[in-house]
Amino acid sequence: MTSRKITHRAVLATPGYGTPARGRDRMKLKVMVARTLLIICVLALWQGVVSIGWVDPFWISSPLLVAKELWAQTVGGTLLTDIGVTVFEALIAFVISSVLGIASGLMLARSPFWDTVLAPLIVMLNSMPRVAIAPLIILWFGIGLAAKVITAFTLVYFILLINTLSGAKNVDNDIRTIALLMGASRRDMLLKVTLPSALPWIFAGLNLGLTYSLLGVIVAEILSSNEGLGFVIAHSAGNFNTAGVFAGLIALSLVAWFFAIVMRIVEARLLAWKPSTTSA
Structure with missing residues (x-):
């Protein structure tokens, strides 16, 4: 009986166990945040290169x-x-x-x-x-x-x-x-x-x-x-x-x-x- 309780507690303690929907939501949120930040960084770098004058906007x-x-x-x-x-x-x-x-x-x-x-x-x-x-x-x-x-x-x-x-x-x-x-x-x-x-x-x-x-x-x-x-x-x-x-x-x-x-x-x-x- 004791070993069953210990096993059950160990399984419940596993990260993400019992809350698959919450885990998926967190992962989706992380993916969306990462994508958004990546796009912002690319756009900022693009605008910065042109604004500083490193590349003529005629080209890019x-x-x-x-x-x-x-x-x-x-x-x-x-x-x-x-x-x-x-x-x-x-x-x-x-x-x-x-x-x-x-x-x-x-x-x-x-x-x-x-x-x-x-x-x-x-x-x-x-x-x-x-x-x-x-x-x-x-x-x-x-x-x-x-x-x-x-x-x-x-x-x-x-x-x-x-x-x-x-x-x-x-x-x-x-x-x-x-x-x-x-x-x-x-x-x-x-x-x-x-x-x-x-x-x-x-x-x-x-x-x-x-x-x-x-x-x-x-x-x-x-x-x-x-x-x-x-x-x-x-x-x-x-x-x-x-x-x-x-x-x-x-x-x-x-x-x-x-x-x-x-x-x-x-x-x-x-x-x-x-x-x-x-x-x-």
Whole structure:
């Protein structure tokens, strides 16, 4: 009886025991404070270097100039419009690429023959630099929506294809065998065994693909466009407006951060049975 009491007291004395929620809250607070301090230090150093005169603001601008540029573009309404255009194009490319990439990966997983036949071609196409083929895409499809979506598609499609195919190939053999012994059809194997087992791989690809859809759209907008965040960056650079370039980059970073948060929430809902693969 005495030893049980001692053991129980020892466990209760363990740091963080009995208050996991409080421990998580403290850790979140520490992370937020550390991030905030890091951002403040970087901005202060940036502003200090410019204010002292070590670097001409023409080259790196300054936090104050960038803030003024962001405010001017926001008040004028152009920044929100450009953000909306880029987000719309990126989401269209992401949805189309994800659906086709996941479907292709599952189909190749069901056909080892075609997987072997197409593997070198997939590797070759995926290794092709998209920046190099973006001008060709613009030449074929113009500077409208189609060119941006297709440029982003060439990035995201292969990410989802390869991740889905890898996840489908790594289904536990014991689970597969049990399902077959229980009389599962090919459709049951696909929907109830392969797809659920591949979901962590698919979501890892979706997290990466959502960011790369923005990257593909931005590349196309920088090369040839008259709207969007890529246009803001390219136009500002062409006019030697460094603050405008940083304003566009900051807006793009905020959009990517928002996308990551949304995907993290969706992943947490659908994959509550496993740890999140998404970084904060």
